[in-house]
Amino acid sequence: MKKICNCLIIILVAVGIICGIVSAGNKTRHVVINDYAACTDLKQMHERAQFIVEGYFMPSTGTWNMARDDFDTSKESQKYYTEGLLYPFNVESVFKGSVPDTITIIQRHTDNYSGKTTVDDNYFDIDFYKKYIVFLYYNEEFDHYYAGFVPWAIKVENEVVYLEGVNEKSIIEDTITGNNYQAVLNVICP
Amino acid sequence: MKSIIKKVVCLLVAIVLCDQTVYAYSSVKARVANKTITYKFGSFTEGIVNKWYLKYAWQNALSDWPNAYSRITVVQSSSTSNTLGMMNESSSYLYGSTEMDFYLTSGHIYYFFGKLNVGNPDITNTNVARSAANHELGHLLGIADLNSGNAIMNVNRNRSSIYVPQTDDVNGVIATYTTWGN
Numbered sequence: 001m002k003k004i005c006n007c008l009i010i011i012l013v014a015v016g017i018i019c020g021i022v023s024a025g026n027k028t029r030h031v032v033i034n035d036y037a038a039c040t041d042l043k044q045m046h047e048r049a050q051f052i053v054e055g056y057f058m059p060s061t062g063t064w065n066m067a068r069d070d071f072d073t074s075k076e077s078q079k080y081y082t083e084g085l086l087y088p089f090n091v092e093s094v095f096k097g098s099v100p101d102t103i104t105i106i107q108r109h110t111d112n113y114s115g116k117t118t119v120d121d122n123y124f125d126i127d128f129y130k131k132y133i134v135f136l137y138y139n140e141e142f143d144h145y146y147a148g149f150v151p152w153a154i155k156v157e158n159e160v161v162y163l164e165g166v167n168e169k170s171i172i173e174d175t176i177t178g179n180n181y182q183a184v185l186n187v188i189c190p
Numbered sequence: 191m192k193s194i195i196k197k198v199v200c201l202l203v204a205i206v207l208c209d210q211t212v213y214a215y216s217s218v219k220a221r222v223a224n225k226t227i228t229y230k231f232g233s234f235t236e237g238i239v240n241k242w243y244l245k246y247a248w249q250n251a252l253s254d255w256p257n258a259y260s261r262i263t264v265v266q267s268s269s270t271s272n273t274l275g276m277m278n279e280s281s282s283y284l285y286g287s288t289e290m291d292f293y294l295t296s297g298h299i300y301y302f303f304g305k306l307n308v309g310n311p312d313i314t315n316t317n318v319a320r321s322a323a324n325h326e327l328g329h330l331l332g333i334a335d336l337n338s339g340n341a342i343m344n345v346n347r348n349r350s351s352i353y354v355p356q357t358d359d360v361n362g363v364i365a366t367y368t369t370w371g372n
Contacts, residue, residue, distance in 0.1 A: 027294040031220065033335070035286040035325045037312075038345040040338060068278045068309060071236040082279055106281050113277070114289050114303070122283075139281045146281035 032111065032118045037149035042187045048149060049135035051097035052188055054156070057105070057126045058088040064106060064142075067113075073141065082111040086144065087126065089134070095189045104144040105134065122150045124165040131156040132164075133184065156181055214339035215362030217369060219297035220290060221332030224372045225363070226263040227252070232275020232305075241276055244306045244319060248274045251323035255331070258355040259363055262331065274323075277305035285310050285322040285349070288329050297370050302330055312349070321353035328359055332366030 039045045046052065067080035084106040091101055108120045126132075132155055137148035147153075153164040159181045222228075229252075234245045252264045252274075277287060290302040304326040306319060313319045324342045336344045341358040 028291055028300075029220075029294055030289065030291050032287060032289045033329050034284050035322050035335075036283045036345060037285065038337065040346050066279050066282055066309075068280050070233075070241075070276065070278045070308065071239040073278060073280055073309065077278065080277070082282075084281065108282060111279075111287075113287070113305075137281075142281065144281065147283055149283050152283075 030114070030116055032113065034121070036122070039149050039151065042184065045135050045149070045151070046096070046188050049096060049152075050138055050148075051099055051136040051145065052095040052133065053089070053091045053097075053099055053103075053136070054093040054095065054131060054133045055089055055091040056131060057128055058090065059128060060085045060087050061104075062086050063109075064144075066106070066108065067111070080111075080113050082113075083109045084146075085109050089145075092131070095133070095185075099145075105136065106139075106144050106146045108147070122165040124153070127155060133161075133188070154184060214336055214341060214358050215343065215365065216334040216336060217332050217362050217366035218334050219332070219366075219370050220292040220299055221297055221366055221370065222302075222330050223296075223298045224263070225259075225261050225331065225367060226265060227255075227272075227327065227330055228265045228267050228270045229272045229274050229304075230266065230268055230270055232273045232303075234276065241308055243314065243316065244276045244308060247306060247316070247319035247323040248304075250320045251327050254320070254324055254354045255327055259360045262363070272302050274304045275306075276308050278309045279307050280309040282307060282309055285313060285318070286326045288326045290330070297332075299330060304330070315350060317351070317353040318349040321347070321349035324353065324355055328355065328362075331363045332370070333359060333362035 039048060064084045064086055065076040066082040066084040067077035069075040069077055087105050087107065089103050089105045091099055091103060109123055110117050110119050132153050135152045136145040138145050151163050151166040155162040155164055160179050161181050161184050162179065231245060231248065234241045256262045256264060284307045286304065286306045288302060288304045290299045292299040306313060306322050313322065321342065328343050333343050337346060338344060339358060340352065341347065341356050342352060342354065343359055343362065
């Protein structure tokens with residue numbers, strides 16, 4: 001009887017170990033990797049942006065599906081949902097291009113291409129009490145401004161600036177000389 | 191005795207440091223098994239509207255990788271769920287995107303969907319589309335994004351002039367499969 005019990009225990013342990021190994025082997029992960037436009041220094045950001053403005057974001061007025069119908073951009077996609085957050089932006093200074101006093105900026109927030117929602121790697125929470133310098137493009141069809149590359153926003157706090165929305169801030173750290181506001185202005189409005 | 195041990199340790203550290211070769215690539219565990227990309231194409235047409243230039247970009251990229259490194263194989267199969275297609279994301283900084291599912295233990299990708307973003311106005315440039323397609327295939331071969339360097343994986347590359355895999359990219363693929371196995 002004791003022998004049978006021991007055998008059963010050994011079999012159960014062995015089955016447990018095998019099941020553990022099999023289930024560990026079957027563990028999976030879902031990832032989304034994007035190829036996005038990026039700049040490595042402030043001069044490049046200045047050159048590439050259509051518009052560079054300074055001002056304040058207002059709280060988001062809503063969302064917009066950036067995923068459009070594959071063959072008709074005027075319609076939103078019925079298959080996918082990429083959430084863009086819409087913010088009114090009060091323009092205080094214009095460093096490049098010509099824009100109205102208030103514009104609408106869209107910020108890429110999440111995407112959902114396979115039923116799983118993923119937050120954009122470059123997303124950042126906007127501080128409505130702080131001034132921003134933003135580098136933008138204009139979408140004529142929908143009359144909103146958007147980020148055509150990352151990083152695209154610099155937060156200004158007194159005379160100190162902070163780069164927003166980059167995972168590896170070292171990309172352009174050198175060019176935000178000492179996080180100095182004036183040094184940034186020297187590059188974007190020489 | 192202590193000083194001899196110290197010297198030996200220093201010598202070993204020096205040898206190890208001198209032996210390090212600096213590469214720009216960054217490899218990851220998730221990769222297609224046996225350097226083989228098995229795929230089917232998604233839809234590129236609807237009615238009279240077509241986006242064939244994106245399919246050509248994928249086709250070029252599917253030749254570019256085996257040309258750059260002959261051990262890479264591509265297999266078209268109607269029975270696979272792995273798809274190379276397109277997306278239409280407006281007002282976006284994306285050129286392309288790849289979603290993939292892989293086993294944590296082996297790192298083998300068992301499902302992927304690579305997409306070129308027709309909503310990015312730059313992608314109508316043939317080289318830019320090809321560059322984006324090669325970049326996405328690079329992810330399937332286990333290499334990660336870079337912020338600099340002469341590489342298809344550099345997100346800041348000039349997509350008009352760097353549109354095929356570079357030496358650094360091939361080194362990255364070799365390192366990936368050497369490190370993690372086929």
